[in-house]
Amino acid sequence: MSEELIVVLTSGHHAAAERVDDRSLEELIFASTSAAISMAGLTPDQVDAVVISGNDQTDGRIISCMVTVGAAAGVGKNVTTIASGPEHAFTYAVMRLLAGQGRNVLVVGWSKPSESVEPEHAELVSADPFYVRPIGMTRQIAAALQASVHAAPAEAGTDYLAWPLVAEAGGGHSDGVCALILEARDSADRRPGAVVRGMGWAMDRYELGDRDDLIAGGFDSALQQATKQAGPSFGPVESVDAFAVGPSNERRIVERVVARIGSPDTAMHSSQDELNPDFAAGLFAIWRAARRVMPDAQPQPVARAAAVATLGFAAQGTTVVLLSNATEV
Amino acid sequence: MRNVGIIGLGQSHFVKSRTDVTYPELVREGAQLALDDAELTMADIDAVVVPLAPDALIGIGNGERWLIEAIGATDKPLMRVNNGGATGATAVEAAWMHVASGMFDVVLVAGADRVSESMSAQSVLNKMWDVAYERPYPQNTITMLAMSAMRYNHLYGWDESDMARVTVKNRRHASLNPHAHLRAEVSVEDVLESRLLSWPLKLGDVCPSSTGGASLIVASQEYIERTGRTAAWIRGLGQNTETFWMGDRVGDSHVGDHADADALAVAFRHAYDQAGIVDPKTQIQVAEIYAPFSSVEFHVIEAAGFCGQGEAPALLAEGAFHLGSDGVVVNPSGGTQCTNPIAITGTVRVIEAATQVLRRAGDRQVANADVAIASAIGGDHQFYSTFVIANHLDPIGTR
Numbered sequence: 001m002s003e004e005l006i007v008v009l010t011s012g013h014h015a016a017a018e019r020v021d022d023r024s025l026e027e028l029i030f031a032s033t034s035a036a037i038s039m040a041g042l043t044p045d046q047v048d049a050v051v052i053s054g055n056d057q058t059d060g061r062i063i064s065c066m067v068t069v070g071a072a073a074g075v076g077k078n079v080t081t082i083a084s085g086p087e088h089a090f091t092y093a094v095m096r097l098l099a100g101q102g103r104n105v106l107v108v109g110w111s112k113p114s115e116s117v118e119p120e121h122a123e124l125v126s127a128d129p130f131y132v133r134p135i136g137m138t139r140q141i142a143a144a145l146q147a148s149v150h151a152a153p154a155e156a157g158t159d160y161l162a163w164p165l166v167a168e169a170g171g172g173h174s175d176g177v178c179a180l181i182l183e184a185r186d187s188a189d190r191r192p193g194a195v196v197r198g199m200g201w202a203m204d205r206y207e208l209g210d211r212d213d214l215i216a217g218g219f220d221s222a223l224q225q226a227t228k229q230a231g232p233s234f235g236p237v238e239s240v241d242a243f244a245v246g247p248s249n250e251r252r253i254v255e256r257v258v259a260r261i262g263s264p265d266t267a268m269h270s271s272q273d274e275l276n277p278d279f280a281a282g283l284f285a286i287w288r289a290a291r292r293v294m295p296d297a298q299p300q301p302v303a304r305a306a307a308v309a310t311l312g313f314a315a316q317g318t319t320v321v322l323l324s325n326a327t328e329v
Numbered sequence: 330m331r332n333v334g335i336i337g338l339g340q341s342h343f344v345k346s347r348t349d350v351t352y353p354e355l356v357r358e359g360a361q362l363a364l365d366d367a368e369l370t371m372a373d374i375d376a377v378v379v380p381l382a383p384d385a386l387i388g389i390g391n392g393e394r395w396l397i398e399a400i401g402a403t404d405k406p407l408m409r410v411n412n413g414g415a416t417g418a419t420a421v422e423a424a425w426m427h428v429a430s431g432m433f434d435v436v437l438v439a440g441a442d443r444v445s446e447s448m449s450a451q452s453v454l455n456k457m458w459d460v461a462y463e464r465p466y467p468q469n470t471i472t473m474l475a476m477s478a479m480r481y482n483h484l485y486g487w488d489e490s491d492m493a494r495v496t497v498k499n500r501r502h503a504s505l506n507p508h509a510h511l512r513a514e515v516s517v518e519d520v521l522e523s524r525l526l527s528w529p530l531k532l533g534d535v536c537p538s539s540t541g542g543a544s545l546i547v548a549s550q551e552y553i554e555r556t557g558r559t560a561a562w563i564r565g566l567g568q569n570t571e572t573f574w575m576g577d578r579v580g581d582s583h584v585g586d587h588a589d590a591d592a593l594a595v596a597f598r599h600a601y602d603q604a605g606i607v608d609p610k611t612q613i614q615v616a617e618i619y620a621p622f623s624s625v626e627f628h629v630i631e632a633a634g635f636c637g638q639g640e641a642p643a644l645l646a647e648g649a650f651h652l653g654s655d656g657v658v659v660n661p662s663g664g665t666q667c668t669n670p671i672a673i674t675g676t677v678r679v680i681e682a683a684t685q686v687l688r689r690a691g692d693r694q695v696a697n698a699d700v701a702i703a704s705a706i707g708g709d710h711q712f713y714s715t716f717v718i719a720n721h722l723d724p725i726g727t728r
Contacts, residue, residue, distance in 0.1 A: 056411070057390045062383040062456040063413040066573050066708040076592070078568040079712065080419055083382070083411035084393055092408060092423065099429035100330040126390035130351075202404045206395050221404040229432070312394045317407075 006329060007097045008183050008193035011039035012287040016176030016275035025059065025112040028177045029071040033108055036179035037073065040104070047181075048102030049078040053089035053109040054279050057122035060115060072108045072179075085311040086178070087282030087319035091199050097184040104184070110177040111277040119173050127313070128206065139278070140165065140172070142208070142313035143245035149214050150248065165246050169272070176277030178284050187329055194290035194323045197234055197304075200225025203317035216244070216253045216310055216318040223260060226320040234322060236263040238302035241289040243281045243309040247272040257308050257320070267302075282309035286321050293325040303328050332550035332722060333428045334560025335683045336435075337367025341541030343510040343668045346445045352387045353399035355441035359542025359673070360400045363437065367546050367558075371401035374546070375433040380420035380440035381672050382411035382707075383457070386447045400439055413457070413707025414619065415568075416440075417543070418675025418714035422566050424547045434552045441542035442670035450538050457708070463575065470621075471535065473575070473709045475527035478624035480579075480588035482529065485639030487627075489529045493520035494645050495623035496533050496666065502652055503663025505692035508677075510539045510668040520623075529624075536621040536669035543673040545680055550722075561683035564700075564725065565606070565717035567599025573711055593704065594632040596713040600702070601634070604717035604725055609634040609657075611727040613717075615685045615701035616650075616657050617678040621665045625706070630659060633702060652693065661685065661693045675705030679716055686720040700725055 013035035020028060037044055052072050056064045065081040072079075078101070082089040086109030093105040113119035120138050127133040144162035151164035159167045183193070202225070204217025211217060227234070240257045244250035250270060258266045271285060289307035291297055307321045339362025347355065356379075364370060377400065379393040389395060393409035396402075412419040417440060424436040447453045451469045458464040466472065482488055497517055503509035520533030553560045571585060571592040572578065578587040585591045597609075606612045616633060620626035627641040635657055636644055644650065650659035660666070662681040665674050682701035684690045690698075703716040719725060 055390065056383060056385065060456075060460070061458075062385050062453055063411070063708060065411065066413060066457055066711055067459050069570055069711075070573055074570050075572050076595075077570055079412070079570045080423065080568070081382075081411045082408055082423075083384075084379070084391065084407070084409035088408040091406075092426065095426045095430040095432060098431060099426050101426065101429075122390065125388075126394070128389060128395050201406050201408070203394065203397050203402070203407050205398050205403055207398075210398065218404050221406075225406065312391070316394055316397075 004187055005098060006185055006187050007094045007196045008185050009196060009290045010181050010183050010193045011036050012178065012180040013039065014176065014178040014284055014287055016174055016277050018174050018275065019114040020112065020175045025110065025115060026068060026071040028112060029068055029108060029110055032177040032179040033071065033073050033106060036181050037106065040181040044073045047073055047077065047104060047106050049096055049105045050074040051080050051082060051089045051093040051105060051107045053082050053086040055111065055122065057125055058111055058113055058116055058119060058278065073106060085282055085317065086279050087286065087309045088201060090283060090286055091201055091319065093182050094196050094199060097182060105182050106179060107182065107283065108177065108179045109280040109283045111279040112175045113173040114175050137313060139245055139313060143249055145208060146214050146314035147246050147248045169247055174275040174277045176275060176280045178280045178287060180283060180287060190326045192295050193326060194293045195326055195329050196321065197324050198226035198230030198322040199320065201317065201319040206316065208314050214314060215256065217316040219256065219318045222318045222320045226322050227261060230322045235304060237261050237266055237304045237306040239267040239269060239292050239305045241269045241285045241307045243271045243276055243285040244315055249315060253308055253310065257306055261306065282311065282319060285309045290323055293323050301325060331429050331431060332562060333425045333547050334550065334553050334562045335545055336548050336553060336558050336560050337363040337369065337546030338680045338683060339363030339366055340508050340543040340677055340680055342508055343539040343541040343670060345538060345540060347443060347540045352392055352441060352443065353396035355443065355542045356396045356439050357399040359441055359544040360437060360439040363544035363546050369546065374405065374435055374437045376406040376427050376436045377402045378420045378424045378436060378438045379407065379409040380416040380438065380676055381409050382413055382416040383453065385453050386442060386444050386450060386671065388446060412712045414671055415675055415705040415707030415712040415714045417673040417677065418679060418703065418705035419568065421545065421676060421679045422568060422714055425563055425566060428547055428549050435546060435548045437544060437546050438676055439544045440673040440676060442672040443540040444538035444671055445540055471530060472527045474622050474625060475530045477587050478529050481624060481628060484588045487642045489521060490517060491642035491646065492529065492534055492623040493517040495626045496520045498651055499660055499663045499666045502661050502693060503667035506662045509663040510537050530622060534623040536666050539668050539670040541670050543676045543680060545676060559687065561686050561718050561720060562722055563716060564719045565600035565604030567596040567715045569596035569713045571711045575709065588628065589638060590628045590632040590710060593629065593713040596715040597633050600715040600717045606717060606725055608727065612725050613657050613700050613702055614698045615661060615682060615695045616659045617662060617681040617701060617703045618660060619665050619675060619678055619705040621669055623666060626659065629704060652695065658695045661690065661695055675714060678703040678705055682716065682718045686718055
């Protein structure tokens with residue numbers, strides 16, 4: 001990364017609920033983006049660029065960004081929709097700032113499947129039409145297949161969502177938005193914030209049967225990119241926040257991160273007790289990790305944190321983001 | 330900020346339909362052409378950007394996840410851009426961002442589209458409108474641009490014959506471009522007598538539904554110099570976004586007129602400022618602009634600063650913008666009006682602009698093409714991407 005320029009995550013707002021009936025998707029986006037912009041001490045006019053992420057099929061619009069971009073403060077600005085996932089939108093926003101394109105950028109990811117008649121159908125049409133779609137693939141079934149690699153035999157009487165995932169395992173649908181503000185700063189700037197020290201992302205093969213790694217596709221590549229950027233001075237991470245569909249799948253990924261760049265004292269934070277709206281959950285994980293290095297973190301801030309998030313059927317792709325507080329730079 | 334150049338170009342011979350390849354195979358086709366052109370393999374590629382929108386046209390959501398094996402991108406950083414019709418150009422901006430950030434040296438933009446696979450592209454595109462207000466009209470890309478054309482003709486006093494001249498020019502240019510989809514030349518009378526779609530637009534005014542793949546490779550100046558390559562340099566780029574709501578672009582309190590492309594003019598200004606262009610009429614030789622319908626080309630020419638608002642039709646009638654004319658040549662490839670694989674149309678505009686400044690355009694080559702612009706439009710004139718591309722890194726001069 002640039003020696004004189006650092007990218008700092010300064011503010012964010014996320015909201016999620018199992019189902020929001022009293023507000024539209026655009027209203028949810030507007031509320032979160034307005035809050036994030038305000039908390040960063042900015043006005044909408046002072047936002048230099050906007051990077052957004054959503055899913056057209058879930059949103060029920062062929063080009064969803066057309067109608068949502070106004071609510072995301074994008075009119076009159078450089079707007080890019082990164083449709084492959086919200087964590088990719090985050091990495092793209094960082095690259096924008098490192099490339100000298102503005103002093104700040106707003107990143108927004110969302111999902112509101114409650115507006116959809118059948119959200120599973122939106123997932124089904126994301127399956128290739130020849131092999132995977134005919135077997136009825138959804139993200140929960142893919143996660144179950146992923147978890148089954150390491151699972152014990154099924155227990156009679158257990159309420160399985162899709163073996164071995166039980167009904168209460170999470171990974172269901174929820175509504176939510178996450179909006180984050182990133183700023184470019186000089187490396188000597190010690191104002192509070194979470195400094196993005198390294199990031200990496202990669203994807204594995206599409207077909208599950210072709211993959212070498214069913215825990216987290218592209219994990220090694222993503223982690224290698226992130227640690228290379230962070231440099232050898234970046235010490236062990238003290239906490240890891242993750243997002244993956246299914247608790248056992250997520251636990252295995254977190255354990256990998258800790259084994260590679262953590263220590264025996266590294267805190268592992270699960271997302272499984274939280275709502276994880278698709279196309280926002282990856283940003284939730286990054287924001288949770290960022291808050292842990294900020295000075296007002298409770299019970300106490302850590303120096304270095306990692307976020308890891310997966311996307312696609314059975315974690316086809318992985319993104320790793322390494323963060324630190326400003327004094328670590 | 331690092332300088333970024335284009336070192337590999339690849340595009341299919343576009344047609345209406347391809348039944349011999351799947352979507353991933355079509356992406357592979359374009360990517361392999363660009364890799365061969367650059368004499369590289371996927372092992373040399375640091376990251377990939379996929380332009381894909383709307384994915385409903387190819388019948389699979391998040392189709393970028395399907396093509397990983399086909400293009401050999403396993404374990405590489407890959408992301409997908411979706412800015413409506415501007416996607417193909419925005420993907421090039423995203424690739425530029427990858428390299429300019431200092432994080433990557435060589436980045437592949439790899440995409441494809443097969444618009445005809447949806448059976449009814451307009452039925453799909455109708456779904457981009459707001460559910461409550463505009464979808465029931467029924468609004469689609471033809472009716473939306475018909476209203477824009479009516480507004481333009483009303484404001485500036487032009488008519489269908491002026492629009493037909495755009496088609497005649499672009500079809501003549503496309504007849505010289507082996508990659509173009511519609512290559513048969515037509516006359517003004519042919520266009521005026523073609524089937525009415527939505528007044529004043531006729532079949533002869535509108536683009537086809539095209540299928541094919543397109544890719545390009547961008548690299549850092551350090552890489553280009555280290556490997557002794559020739560590049561088309563991205564000297565400037567810009568993006569801007571207009572309001573979605575059509576009602577805000579008409580009436581007494583409008584924020585932008587539906588006849589014009591004011592927000593596109595801002596995007597061009599960003600790119601010109603970065604490139605050091607102060608007089609586009611004398612500093613630019615080629616314009617590969619996104620104009621899917623004849624009527625659109627007028628206000629894009631005007632937004633690019635080649636003439637004042639409402640003046641483009643008269644200049645075209647006098648012979649301007651044609652291959653062989655003095656001044657800027659507009660869409661020497663035949664443009665979007667003759668080839669429109671939506672997801673990658675913006676990429677093709679950049680490829681054609683780069684082809685011109687590299688002097689590799691064959692029969693459609695513009696003489697002395699040193700500086701070209703490319704642009705793309707997404708949504709109902711909502712998302713705009715612009716580029717200035719040159720064959721050198723010196724200050725851009727005048728002809």
